[in-house]
Amino acid sequence: MAPRTCRGKVVVERARVGRPSQQEQKRRELIPVIARAFTELGYRGATTAELARRCGVQENILYRVWPDKKAMFLAAIEFVYEFSESTWLSVLESGGDGDPARRILEFESRHHGEFGHYRILFTALGETDDAEIREAARRIFGRFHRFLRAQIAARSRRSRRALAPPELTAWAAIGLGTAANIGRELGLLGDAERRRLMSTIGRVLLEGEAS
Amino acid sequence: MAPRTCRGKVVVERARVGRPSQQEQKRRELIPVIARAFTELGYRGATTAELARRCGVQENILYRVWPDKKAMFLAAIEFVYEFSESTWLSVLESGGDGDPARRILEFESRHHGEFGHYRILFTALGETDDAEIREAARRIFGRFHRFLRAQIAARSRRSRRALAPPELTAWAAIGLGTAANIGRELGLLGDAERRRLMSTIGRVLLEGEAS
DNA sequence: TCATAATGTATGTGAGTACTTACGAAACAG
DNA sequence: CTGTTTCGTAAGTACTCACATACATTATGA
Secondary structure (H helix, E strand, O other): OOOOOOOOOOOOOOOOOOOOHHHHHHHHHHHHHHHHHHHOOOOOOOOOHHHHHHOOOOOHHHHHOHHHHHHHHHHHHHHHHHHHHHHHHHHOOOOOOOOOOHHHHHHHHHHOOOOOHHHHHHHHHHHOHHHHHHHHHHHHHHHHHHHHHHHHHHHHHHOOOOOOOHHHHHHHHHHHHHHHHHHHHHHOOOHHHHHHHHHHHHHHHOOOOOO | OOOOOOOOOOOOOOOOOOOOOOOHHHHHHHHHHHHHHHHHHOOOOOOOOHHHHOOOOHHHHHHOOOHHHHHHHHHHHHHHHHHHHHHHHHHOOOOOOHHHHHHHHHHHHHHHHOOOOOOEEEEOOOOOOOOHHHHHHHHHHHHHHHHHHHHHHHOOOOOOOOOOHHHHHHHHHHHHHHHHHHHHHHOOOOOHHHHHHHHHHHHOOOHHHOO
């Protein structure tokens, strides 16, 4: 088993190649399944046996792609964020009326929690005693916050009303989405109520006035 | 070992008492330690061995007080909420100026996450595939929401401005606190910034105007 | 064809895991 | 004291976990 990545000076090994590796392809193929499993079962609940079962492979296949379970989880978190962000970007690029921030809120009020992906973030937040997981969560929420702030700042230039600074409003939007998800997850908010929540509070936050 | 609770018709056993039970006292003594352990380690991370170690007792002592680990977790959740609510009530009763909702927000902006207790709620949300845990989380967030809504409704009668309905504002406040905690937990929000977040957005939500 | 390296399947393995049992000592009522 | 119950400590149980090994198969470049 030749080392795949060499740190420092790369020792050019004899390039006696055998069968070509398909790990990257395998990785991309497995990650959505892995992410869903972590999302549904939590970090400890998603056992390596269960991950393998859902992927339709043996456990050691997973261990050939990632060094350990934690790496699988970190990859899953990354995937989930990339997925969400690309979704929002395509929403923004799809053209439409209204400013970016309100369109994203509008989109989320209809589709938020649809894939249950946000649950993996609760899982991550419950595992922040691990330094690497904490760092990953930090990066995700940091990117999330920066993305929203940029959208909010872009719109507020055209705004008629004085608002809270975009930086704070972005955090409030994160909280709004989180609360909506909690309410939905626990059956405390029906779909209509949740939509009303995001729409009404969204307007208060972004435009400084109630509906 | 006589049955402690008899369902249905209570069969009055011979009252040949031996050593008096101190389970209730023990329960109250252990619960804060248990809650802290679940808070720091998560549901699966807090093993029964670790719980016992932190309590300074053997595992079976815990199993004499609660039937299983899940019951310990549910008791811990209950404790955390009772603790928070009684804290808020004493804040409200301590007298002071301003309306209830703003005083609670003000208090939380200074002490939120001080005990790290909110983390146990993330843990619970990550275990909602279990029906009992889900139900417990539902009850806690339901009570939390009702409490906040009552405070907000009480103040809004004297309010000069039109606001979002108290029901929705209460959810937004829950989200605001949650976002503040996430930011704090991950080191994305310093103490001053977090306070500014809760103060500024709190005013937008409750009074419909920026600072 | 042949050496090389990746693949798939099956089967460990040692360290936990929640939960239990055994048993002597201590604390009450009569 | 005596019978009864709880208490504290220690050890054990059946099982699951993340992760490892063994080995035959398959695909490649030379």
